[in-house]
Amino acid sequence: MQESDNSESESRPATQTPKNFFARLATLIRPDPADRDDIKAILDTAHQRQILDNDAYSMLSGALEVANQTVADIMVPRSKMIMLDIDVPAAQLLPEIIDSGHSRFPVYEGDRDNVVGILLAKDLLLTITNPNIELRALVRPPVFIPETKRLNVLLHDFRSSRNHLAIVIDEHGGTSGLVTMEDVLEQIVGEIEDEYDDDEQQTIFRMGNNSWRAMGITEIDDFNHAFGCLLQNDDYDTLGGWFTAELGRIPRRGDRLQTEGLDLTVVGADAKRVLWVHVQRETPDSSTASAAS
Numbered sequence: 001m002q003e004s005d006n007s008e009s010e011s012r013p014a015t016q017t018p019k020n021f022f023a024r025l026a027t028l029i030r031p032d033p034a035d036r037d038d039i040k041a042i043l044d045t046a047h048q049r050q051i052l053d054n055d056a057y058s059m060l061s062g063a064l065e066v067a068n069q070t071v072a073d074i075m076v077p078r079s080k081m082i083m084l085d086i087d088v089p090a091a092q093l094l095p096e097i098i099d100s101g102h103s104r105f106p107v108y109e110g111d112r113d114n115v116v117g118i119l120l121a122k123d124l125l126l127t128i129t130n131p132n133i134e135l136r137a138l139v140r141p142p143v144f145i146p147e148t149k150r151l152n153v154l155l156h157d158f159r160s161s162r163n164h165l166a167i168v169i170d171e172h173g174g175t176s177g178l179v180t181m182e183d184v185l186e187q188i189v190g191e192i193e194d195e196y197d198d199d200e201q202q203t204i205f206r207m208g209n210n211s212w213r214a215m216g217i218t219e220i221d222d223f224n225h226a227f228g229c230l231l232q233n234d235d236y237d238t239l240g241g242w243f244t245a246e247l248g249r250i251p252r253r254g255d256r257l258q259t260e261g262l263d264l265t266v267v268g269a270d271a272k273r274v275l276w277v278h279v280q281r282e283t284p285d286s287s288t289a290s291a292a293s
Helices: 002-011 018-029 036-048 054-066 090-100 121-129 151-161 181-189 220-227 239-247 286-292
Strands: 104-109 111-120 144-146 165-169 175-180 204-208 211-215 256-259 262-269 274-281
Touching: 036 054, 054 151, 054 181, 090 121, 104 165, 104 175, 111 121, 111 175, 151 181, 175 181, 204 220, 220 239, 239 256, 239 274
Parallel strands: 144 165
Antiparallel strands: 104 111, 165 175, 204 211, 211 274, 256 262, 262 274
8 A cells, every 4th residue: 555655646746836836837928028128018917907006007117117218308407497606695595595495406606507516405504603604615516417327327326426416418518407316216106296396387498499398297278378379188188198199109209299380299208108398389489489488
């Protein structure tokens, strides 16, 4: 009897652990992902099957997309930057600093392209004990980065250097904007709002005599008013939503539409939405140009 039991046990396959079973099953169902598109397809499938909820799917997709994005996609443009003149006494700058609610400010000397440092709002506490202290003594060295820097590389640099703000320069060495660690993290976790965020922020910025840059969150009504358009807003509220509806998919960088004498090109987008749109008027119109500015 004992010999029979041994023979039977040898004929049965070894019991597989759950880990080994699922590993083999995965190789049978789908090969290892070969590129980023394969990983995105796996995430999409997991989301459709409700293995990943909306928040988890959004964050994983955002983390994957960050490697494809550059600083130019998310930076705060120069026209929207709050900058401080180093020759102005710190005491005179306090009202503007308090009103903005920001914690870090680029400091320039002479010309706004000449950024000489970064002021941390907390450093102004030194003016309480020394009202005569000059702003120059409080500024810290600035960090300059090109528009083409990848966001995943920038995030690593922010973490290793413990900097939270960098000045973005264009190919000619001029200041084109700034980017913060919060801006990068928002591409992964979504919008981070605090009590200082302004619900009525400016979203359309003049770039030249006949071109503008508009944020994807620009309200359709505001866009229509600025450019004299009649874009419909029955099914969407924002410029990014209109772009998505027109294309029938989430827009990508480089997507282009033309409507009512306007040439619209997506210059910034992530896995979830349109971030920035370049607006070019085909026929100059001074009235709408002044309104959009």
